Amino acid sequence: MALASGKTATVPCVTLSSPDAAVVAPDAVGVQEFCGVNEWAFTRHTACISGVSGVLSVYALVEGREVLVGQVYFTITTGTSTSGNSARWTHSFSLTPTLMWGSVGNTYLIATAECAANCNFESMNFNSAFPIATGVSRSGSATLSTTSYGEGTVWRAWSTWAYWFRNPDWVIPVSNTLRISAPDHRCDEAIGIRFSIGCVYSQVRPLHEIGRTRYPKYARHIELAINFGVPSILTRTQISAQNAANRARACPQSPANGWSCDEYPFASTQEGAANPIHPYGRTFQILNWNNGAEPFFCGIGWLTPRRAGDSLGYSVCGIPLDQNTGGGTDLGNFYIRNRVLHDDRFQVMVV
Incomplete structure (x- = not known):
């Protein structure tokens, strides 16, 4: 060298x-x-x-x-x-x-x-x-x-x-x-x-957090549904016909109280109401709580209220229109922010 x-x-x-x-x-x-x-x-x-x-x-x-x-x-x-x-x-x-x-x-x-x-x-x-x-x-x-x-x-x-x-x-x-x-x-x-x-990074499952104070009845409905065993891990669908079928089965009419019809799992997911995994739908009409919490009414007359131990079926509840609209907007923004595409899985949590 x-x-x-x-x-x-x-x-x-x-x-x-x-x-x-x-x-x-x-x-x-x-x-x-x-x-x-x-x-x-x-x-x-x-x-x-x-x-x-x-x-x-x-x-x-x-x-x-x-x-x-x-x-x-x-x-x-x-x-x-x-x-x-x-x-x-x-x-x-x-x-x-x-x-x-x-x-x-x-x-x-x-x-x-x-x-x-x-x-x-x-x-x-x-x-x-x-x-x-x-x-x-x-x-x-x-x-x-x-x-x-x-x-x-x-x-x-x-x-x-x-x-x-x-x-x-x-x-x-x-x-x-x-x-x-x-x-x-x-x-x-x-x-x-x-x-x-x-x-x-699509291999990471995103988390959709729903705040109790932001939309109280919307959040409480989803929280109750998850606590009763309705899935908290959902799969997005971008097939419009599937979205429409989910909405049609979950909300064939308006709540008797005139509020908006809210369904869970979301209509934009493959686990929505029209999925055959659901033998039926349920709603909530809880008159009292052993822990002293306030009663919770959904005002859905066409579905049977969920009872203890009943973990099957989709869930429907009547909630204020502004909460249902706001919750839906938040979900849509979550999809865009996290690029949740067809067949992507995500988790729902009430915080």
């Missing part, structure tokens, strides 16, 4: 203890809002991993032999954040040296975001202006986007960070390049406003 004047005969090599491929248990509920340590942690809109370890090793050529003369041990944190209302996502990258020794002074970290699939690069920032130092993170973030494949289509997209080290004192001034990729996420133009695109 020919040596440049004043330079040490050094060869850099970077190795990474790569994490296993990001695998999410089918139908997993995304409740983690932090980075997983050496494993990916997910929500419906994020994926993040921390503690990925690597080492930069610098070798000197001595009489034809490679002798280790310096090392940088480091950890990586990287993650993505998508949106149900945008074709864009952000991908962050951070590398922190944890131990440095030997011929690694004046070493710089270079990193750049790259598109991996169905992706367009938009912008990036990464600070490579200063040499690396123990305990000091070098971080950056990139914005990327995807392009529609047409109305009603669904596709996968993801991105990568490439990084390497540079030192002007090395004979070979740059190390090999390594890459760390984010898990792929699902994008679609199949819900919400026409031509709108959104992206999510």
Whole structure:
């Protein structure tokens, strides 16, 4: 090897203890809002991993032999954040040296975001202006986007960070390049406003929370139905005929009190009233409670009130129109925000 004047005969090599491929248990509920340590942690809109370890090793050529003369041990944190209302996502990258020794002074970290699939690069920032130092993170973030494949289509997209080290004192001034990729996420133009695109981690089951104080009777009806055994994990249907059939069976008439007819499971789900899993429908007319809670009346004259131990059938209740409308609007917004498409499962919880 020919040596440049004043330079040490050094060869850099970077190795990474790569994490296993990001695998999410089918139908997993995304409740983690932090980075997983050496494993990916997910929500419906994020994926993040921390503690990925690597080492930069610098070798000197001595009489034809490679002798280790310096090392940088480091950890990586990287993650993505998508949106149900945008074709864009952000991908962050951070590398922190944890131990440095030997011929690694004046070493710089270079990193750049790259598109991996169905992706367009938009912008990036990464600070490579200063040499690396123990305990000091070098971080950056990139914005990327995807392009529609047409109305009603669904596709996968993801991105990568490439990084390497540079030192002007090395004979070979740059190390090999390594890459760390984010898990792929699902994008679609199949819900919400026409031509709108959104992206999510579809392998994570989203959670639809219904607040008791926001729509009290609407929430109480759903809470009672779930407590009696009506499913809390539902499956979206985008088949309009199925939606209509669910509504027609659950609400063939208006409540006697003139309020709005509310059904659970929702008419927009495959578990709705028209599903053969339901032998009948039930309503609620609870006159007293052993725990002293207030009575609860639904005013539905065409269905039998549910009794203790009766966990079968769909549920119907008469509730104020504004609560039924508001609850339906919230559900629709939840579908769009979380890109809940046909056959996607989601969980319902009253909080």
